[in-house]
Amino acid sequence: HTAGQILKVARAAELLGTRCVLSGIRSQVAHTLVGLGVNLGGLKTLRTLKDGIRDCIRYLAENR
Secondary structure, eight states: OHHHHHHHHHHHHHHTTOOOEEEOOOHHHHHHHHHHTOOOTTSEEESSHHHHHHHHHHHHHHTO
């Protein structure tokens, strides 16, 4: 249920012109999502918040 809500929020935010990045998902949670068949396709996922911040900075630098 929670995974579905996260995806709905991300999709709604993308409709407003934002770029969504999901970071900091623990491996147990990732395994559960896969086991439930949750499709995170189209949503960028990164291991840590640090990775997410790096990615966002890189994205901003490339798209000025």
